[in-house]
Amino acid sequence: MAAEGPESPVIVRPATQRGVARDRQPPSRLTHLLLLTPALLVVVGLFGGGLLMGLMQSLGHIPAAGLQELSLGHFKGLFSDPDFVGSLNLTLYIAATATLIATLLSVGLALVLVTLARRHRLLTFLLQIPLTVPHLVVAVAMIFLLTPAGLFARLAVQLGLVDSIQAFPLLVNDRWGVGMIIAYVWKEVPFITLMILSVLQTAGIELLEVGRTLKAGPWQRFRYITLPTIFPSLSAAALIVFAYTFGAFEIPFLMGRTYPMLLPVWAYRSYSDVDLMARPEGIATGLVIAAVVSLAIVLAHAILSYARRRGAVL
Amino acid sequence: MKTSPRRPTRYPCLQILILLFLLIPLFTTPSLADNWQKTLAAAKGQTVDWFMWGGSPAVNAYVNGYVADALAARYDVKLRQVPVKDIAEIVSKLLVEKQAGKNRDGKVDLMWINGENFRTCKRHGLLHGPFAHQLPNLKYVDTEKPAVKNDFGEPVEGLESPWGSAQVVMIYDTARTPEPPRSVAALIDWIRAHPGRFAYPAPPDFTGSVFVRHLFYHVAGSVDAWQGDFDRQAFAKAADNTYALLRELAPALWRQGSTYPESPVRMAQLFADGEIDFSFSYHQAEASKKIHDGLFPDTVRTYVFDEGTIANTHFVAIPFNAADTAGAKVVANFLLSPEAQLKKADPAVWGDFPVLEAGRLPEEWQQKFAALERGPATLPDAVLQGHQLPEPPSEILIELEKGWQRKVLKAQ
Numbered sequence: 272m273a274a275e276g277p278e279s280p281v282i283v284r285p286a287t288q289r290g291v292a293r294d295r296q297p298p299s300r301l302t303h304l305l306l307l308t309p310a311l312l313v314v315v316g317l318f319g320g321g322l323l324m325g326l327m328q329s330l331g332h333i334p335a336a337g338l339q340e341l342s343l344g345h346f347k348g349l350f351s352d353p354d355f356v357g358s359l360n361l362t363l364y365i366a367a368t369a370t371l372i373a374t375l376l377s378v379g380l381a382l383v384l385v386t387l388a389r390r391h392r393l394l395t396f397l398l399q400i401p402l403t404v405p406h407l408v409v410a411v412a413m414i415f416l417l418t419p420a421g422l423f424a425r426l427a428v429q430l431g432l433v434d435s436i437q438a439f440p441l442l443v444n445d446r447w448g449v450g451m452i453i454a455y456v457w458k459e460v461p462f463i464t465l466m467i468l469s470v471l472q473t474a475g476i477e478l479l480e481v482g483r484t485l486k487a488g489p490w491q492r493f494r495y496i497t498l499p500t501i502f503p504s505l506s507a508a509a510l511i512v513f514a515y516t517f518g519a520f521e522i523p524f525l526m527g528r529t530y531p532m533l534l535p536v537w538a539y540r541s542y543s544d545v546d547l548m549a550r551p552e553g554i555a556t557g558l559v560i561a562a563v564v565s566l567a568i569v570l571a572h573a574i575l576s577y578a579r580r581r582g583a584v585l
Numbered sequence: 586m587k588t589s590p591r592r593p594t595r596y597p598c599l600q601i602l603i604l605l606f607l608l609i610p611l612f613t614t615p616s617l618a619d620n621w622q623k624t625l626a627a628a629k630g631q632t633v634d635w636f637m638w639g640g641s642p643a644v645n646a647y648v649n650g651y652v653a654d655a656l657a658a659r660y661d662v663k664l665r666q667v668p669v670k671d672i673a674e675i676v677s678k679l680l681v682e683k684q685a686g687k688n689r690d691g692k693v694d695l696m697w698i699n700g701e702n703f704r705t706c707k708r709h710g711l712l713h714g715p716f717a718h719q720l721p722n723l724k725y726v727d728t729e730k731p732a733v734k735n736d737f738g739e740p741v742e743g744l745e746s747p748w749g750s751a752q753v754v755m756i757y758d759t760a761r762t763p764e765p766p767r768s769v770a771a772l773i774d775w776i777r778a779h780p781g782r783f784a785y786p787a788p789p790d791f792t793g794s795v796f797v798r799h800l801f802y803h804v805a806g807s808v809d810a811w812q813g814d815f816d817r818q819a820f821a822k823a824a825d826n827t828y829a830l831l832r833e834l835a836p837a838l839w840r841q842g843s844t845y846p847e848s849p850v851r852m853a854q855l856f857a858d859g860e861i862d863f864s865f866s867y868h869q870a871e872a873s874k875k876i877h878d879g880l881f882p883d884t885v886r887t888y889v890f891d892e893g894t895i896a897n898t899h900f901v902a903i904p905f906n907a908a909d910t911a912g913a914k915v916v917a918n919f920l921l922s923p924e925a926q927l928k929k930a931d932p933a934v935w936g937d938f939p940v941l942e943a944g945r946l947p948e949e950w951q952q953k954f955a956a957l958e959r960g961p962a963t964l965p966d967a968v969l970q971g972h973q974l975p976e977p978p979s980e981i982l983i984e985l986e987k988g989w990q991r992k993v994l995k996a997q
Contacts, residue, residue, distance in 0.1 A: 540789075
């Protein structure tokens with residue numbers, strides 16, 4: 272027993288050394304890889320695998336249905352269909368308009384809030400609420416508010432603004448997608464605002480004060496100090512919002528017109544068609560959406576990393 | 586011992602008579618009741634694997650609770666529900682088994698099917714039977730009625746046993762429309778006379794699609810012509826006329842037909858909000874349910890067209906290689922019993938409508954069905970069952986949906 276006594280600290284020491292070493296050095300490449308594996312497996316396996324299978328099916332390879340050969344026919348068919356091109360344009364229009372309006376509103380809101388929010392935490396909290404509301408709920412709520420039988424129309428009649436609910440302008444299932452744009456703007460403004468707000472708050476007011484000492488007017492301070500500061504996160508946030516609105520299904524399904532339909536609805540319709548032959552077309556539509564969305568995300572990433580290299584505050 | 590050899594000589598006539606009586610059964614078929622007794626005996630101790638869509642908690646509770654308990658207690662048959670997402674998966678599995686020559690001891694004893702799946706099964710010989718006529722309780726069903734005799738245009742021919750029925754009913758508000766148009770022709774006139782007050786969900790939505798089929802039957806002037814094999818040229822002509830009528834009606838629809846409700850839910854909401862004056866449903870008790878939920882006012886009622894509305898029957902069938910056919914028949918028969926159908930019709934249990942013809946039931950059961958509280962807007966069984974039109978084959982159904990997209994929706 273006595274002989275074992277001095278040995279025990281020896282056993283303990285390597286552990287201590289290892290602990291110290293961990294503090295001093297960052298984990299090795301291998302540890303990195305091991306830690307990332309579970310997440311990578313999910314992302315690459317499920318998402319990448321799904322995308323690849325989708326690509327195969329859109330090229331016409333569905334062995335279960337006896338469709339074997341590969342061809343670009345479904346993509347060609349889509350782009351030669353005037354209805355598809357119309358839907359693509361409509362989707363681009365809705366996504367771009369909603370993003371643009373949301374971006375402009377967010378910049379204004381963020382500038383007002385950056386001074387207020389510091390004193391009123393409640394404001395920031397209120398701003399976070401729409402983030403948690405699902406798009407589906409927003410769509411249903413907007414239908415209740417904006418349709419001719421909705422709350423606003425009834426209120427307008429009560430106040431004598433319009434003669435009858437029939438005279439209330441069409442805002443849902445309408446030609447210009449006004450309802451959809453309103454729904455998206457309501458949902459995305461808080462997201463973009465919070466993104467810029469965090470930049471504005473970390474940037475502080477020093478630069479602006481410098482600007483003021485140099486006699487820069489409010490517009491000049493915004494144009495040459497604030498805008499360059501927020502631009503990277505603003506454009507990244509806008510591109511993310513654009514990507515989302517371009518690919519989202521719920522709002523156009525509930526608030527869009529039966530025809531022409533937005534691309535996500537088109538993809539859903541083709542994919543759930545009783546005719547199995549319509550499936551490749553549905554997946555091809557999905558891939559067109561995925562391509563546009565990926566492009567937006569890659570652009571967002573490129574802008575952010577470019578800005579980071581130039582040492583912008585993020 | 587002494588007398589015995591003399592017996593034959595003493596009563597020869599009697600003996601011959603007895604012999605003749607004993608021979609009678611050999612020349613006549615055994616009665617239905619005898620056969621059924623044999624089936625019951627064979628079914629004892631069997632476990633019936635019932636493959637069915639398992640997406641409704643109410644249906645699952647009814648099957649696993651009430652039905653399974655009763656079968657175990659009364660017939661010593663164990664019912665095992667095997668929930669599936671889509672019974673079509675099972676049909677393709679059976680098809681593979683058929684091709685592989687697996688003709689016995691299949692896993693599936695009973696399946697809940699209708700429409701397209703039944704057609705596939707029938708055309709490929711995947712079904713056991715005909716067996717429906719062996720079920721004693723089938724006597725309560727009017728199997729000659731087109732909506733029961735055919736399953737989406739495919740003659741049933743005893744290869745499946747009816748279980749329940751769904752039927753289209755028109756929904757209106759007596760406070761707004763005291764005298765609703767009681768035929769498709771009258772409805773068309775009504776729509777023209779009341780622009781903007783009618784809408785139907787855009788096909789391929791199931792409910793919107795069945796509305797188009799009502800107009801198709803009206804335009805074609807016949808229902809029976811489309812059952813079984815139909816004349817393709819006549820169909821193309823009738824379909825084109827239907828699209829022409831729908832195009833012509835579009836400006837008189839809600840929003841001038843520039844857009845359509847995407848679902849029956851939305852149509853019901855428009856109706857409740859007073860934007861349109863009619864709704865309709867492929868479920869007979871939908872309006873009562875909505876009144877109960879407070880979504881429709883109490884003055885809402887339903888009606889069927891004088892010429893009838895489209896109905897479809899859902900069935901159970903036994904696969905060709907089922908291991909426990911006797912047990913499966915006992916289950917199918919029990920499902921048809923007045924007792925099980927009454928339980929199923931209770932809105933608190935499931936609310937599925939009976940396939941039993943009210944007039945064929947014993948008096949006491951008629952009263953029990955009549956006494957079942959189904960809500961203020963639901964029509965009595967006799968009215969519903971007296972106004973049922975069959976569904977056309979799914980081929981027609983699909984073609985009408987596609988044609989609507991091409992020639993009505995995009996032609997505005």
